[in-house]
Amino acid sequence: MAVNCKSALIALGGNLPADADAPQITLAKAIGALQSEDIALRSVSRFFQTPCFPAGAGPDYVNAAVSVETALSASDLLARLHDIEAQFARVRAQRWGMRTLDLDLVDFGGAVLPDAAGYARWQGLPLEQQMQEAPGQLILPHPRIQDRAFVLVPLADIAPRWCHPVLQKSVTEMLAQLPEQDIAAVTPL
Numbered sequence: 001m002a003v004n005c006k007s008a009l010i011a012l013g014g015n016l017p018a019d020a021d022a023p024q025i026t027l028a029k030a031i032g033a034l035q036s037e038d039i040a041l042r043s044v045s046r047f048f049q050t051p052c053f054p055a056g057a058g059p060d061y062v063n064a065a066v067s068v069e070t071a072l073s074a075s076d077l078l079a080r081l082h083d084i085e086a087q088f089a090r091v092r093a094q095r096w097g098m099r100t101l102d103l104d105l106v107d108f109g110g111a112v113l114p115d116a117a118g119y120a121r122w123q124g125l126p127l128e129q130q131m132q133e134a135p136g137q138l139i140l141p142h143p144r145i146q147d148r149a150f151v152l153v154p155l156a157d158i159a160p161r162w163c164h165p166v167l168q169k170s171v172t173e174m175l176a177q178l179p180e181q182d183i184a185a186v187t188p189l
Helices: 023-034 074-087 116-123 127-132 149-158 171-176 180-184
Strands: 006-014 039-044 048-050 061-070 102-108
Touching: 006 023, 006 074, 006 149, 023 039, 023 061, 023 074, 048 149, 061 149, 074 102, 102 149, 149 171, 149 180
Parallel strands: none
Antiparallel strands: 006 061, 006 102, 039 061, 048 061
């Protein structure tokens, strides 16, 4: 791996079968697909079962997180994640809809993208707008990580001390601020 590598955190999830594979098999295969000459896998969380959001909207999800080191830029890594999603029949028909595979770039070397103001706009977007709007550019860190037990619980397995570059809180601190029932709903497989 080259000297100019960056560390990145990626959240994985899925709740639909891909090629007759259960979601946990799809996630395992996607983790394998991540590894390449320009992406080195550093750690993998346990797999967790998480209720579908909104409740009753479909099968439960399987979620995980990985840390990688990469020579790619943030935008090139995101493009690679989208390519891997497509390999596993991911269709982007509905925002927050059911899916075979979702690979979210959560952090890329502590970068705040596109800039502090752009990040703040997406981070502060009301839920109704979040469900309707999709950014046309990469937003980092992921603007709703602090609200999502299904991301924070797996991240706590591999990067409990990772510090959110805007909120200045660790994964452990953000997790402690979530409702207990949200955390309890994320169960190891």
